[in-house]
Amino acid sequence: EPEVTQTPSHQVTQMGQEVILRCVPISNHLYFYWYRQILGQKVEFLVSFYNNEISEKSEIFDDQFSVERPDGSNFTLKIRSTKLEDSAMYFCASSEFKSRIVGLEAFFGQGTRLTVV
Amino acid sequence: AQKITQTQPGMFVQEKEAVTLDCTYDTSDQSYGLFWYKQPSSGEMIFLIYQGSYDEQNATEGRYSLNFQKARKSANLVISASQLGDSAMYFCAMRESSLDYKLSFGAGTTVTVRA
Numbered sequence: 001e002p003e004v005t006q007t008p009s010h011q012v013t014q015m016g017q018e019v020i021l022r023c024v025p026i027s028n029h030l031y032f033y034w035y036r037q038i039l040g041q042k043v044e045f046l047v048s049f050y051n052n053e054i055s056e057k058s059e060i061f062d063d064q065f066s067v068e069r070p071d072g073s074n075f076t077l078k079i080r081s082t083k084l085e086d087s088a089m090y091f092c093a094s095s096e097f098k099s100r101i102v103g104l105e106a107f108f109g110q111g112t113r114l115t116v117v
Numbered sequence: 118a119q120k121i122t123q124t125q126p127g128m129f130v131q132e133k134e135a136v137t138l139d140c141t142y143d144t145s146d147q148s149y150g151l152f153w154y155k156q157p158s159s160g161e162m163i164f165l166i167y168q169g170s171y172d173e174q175n176a177t178e179g180r181y182s183l184n185f186q187k188a189r190k191s192a193n194l195v196i197s198a199s200q201l202g203d204s205a206m207y208f209c210a211m212r213e214s215s216l217d218y219k220l221s222f223g224a225g226t227t228v229t230v231r232a
Contacts, residue, residue, distance in 0.1 A: 031218060042225055043162070043208060048218035055218045089160055104212065105152070106220055108162035 002026045006092050006109035013082055013116055021077040021112045023092030031095040032075045033106060034067065036060065038088045046090075049075065082116045089113050120144065121209050121223035129229050130199045137184070138194040138226045140209030146170075148214035151192040153183070156206040156225070165207075168192055199230045 005024040013019050025032050034046040048055040049067055064080045075094075079086055089111045095104040122141045130136040142151065153165040168176045168183045176183040184193040196203055206227050210220040 033219065035220075035222075043210075043220075043222040045219040045221065050218065058219075091162060093162075104150075105164050105167060107164065108154070110159075110161040113160070 002107075004092055004094055004107050004109035006090075006112050008112060009110065010113045011115070013114070015084060015116055016081050019079050019082055019114065021079075021090050021092075021114070023075045023077070023109055024073055025075055025092065025094030026096070026107055027073070029094035029096045029107075031055075031104065031106075032067075032069070033093040033095075034077045035091040035093060035108075036088045037091065037111075038085075043091065046077070079114075082114075084116050087114060087116045119223075120213075120221040121211055123209055123223035123226050125226045126224070127227040127229070129231060130196075130203075132201060132230055132232050133198055135195060135197045136199055136228060138196070138207050138209075138228070140192045140194065140223060142190050142192060142209075142211050144190075144211065144213050146213040146215050150212045151183070151185070152210045152212070152220065153181070153192075153194045154208045154210060154222075155203075156208060158205070162208075166194065196228070199228075201230050201232060204228060204230045 007022045032049040035043050037043045045058050047057040047061045066078045068076050091111045092109040093106040095106050149170045151168045155163045166178045166181045168185045175185050180197045182195045206225045208225045209223040
């Protein structure tokens with residue numbers, strides 16, 4: 001069964017360093033997302049990406065964040081200068097194209113646990 | 118205002134019994150979708166079931182069913198015949214037609230199944 005793959009599963013980084021979280025969405029999917037889950041809290045939307053551009057972003061997704069689809073298969077989230085409060089589980093998700101957007105199921109990756117020290 | 122409210126932070130259920138997880142939502146859209154995801158202790162998010170706002174019948178998927186009461190804006194998840202492997206965090210989420218792409222999640226309910 002096709003799945004969303006995220007690497008690494010766990011990353012520890014020094015405060016102020018840049019990190020790149022990688023995702024390989026399901027191959028025929030056209031919508032891509034990043035979500036964040038701070039430990040013990042709910043899942044928060046960061047950004048959605050369609051047709052090689054950002055479709056929507058939340059207030060969390062400030063200038064330190066960026067997304068890219070560099071080669072048609074990978075979808076990356078870059079955090080330029082990490083802060084302690086960026087420590088969280090980051091989920092990548094993807095959805096296939098359907099005319100009824102509302103019914104789109106998002107398939108999630110297994111997550112990358114980012115720890116900023 | 119919260120779009121998705123899950124009022125039960127934690128629940129215990131006996132193996133083989135049914136459990137109902139509450140979810141209420143807030144939207145002014147006519148077209149929206151409601152989703153339930155399961156998050157085991159390993160951390161991944163597993164899609165369980167979907168209900169569309171125009172679907173007249175309650176969604177069912179194996180042991181999972183969704184009790185959709187549109188007028189009350191509730192979409193409760195019922196897990197029948199609970200198994201030990203059902204112990205996990207369960208999230209209710211919504212996608213609205215006016216916000217095409219993102220899912221809005223509730224705070225989650227932790228379910229612990231006892232043998």
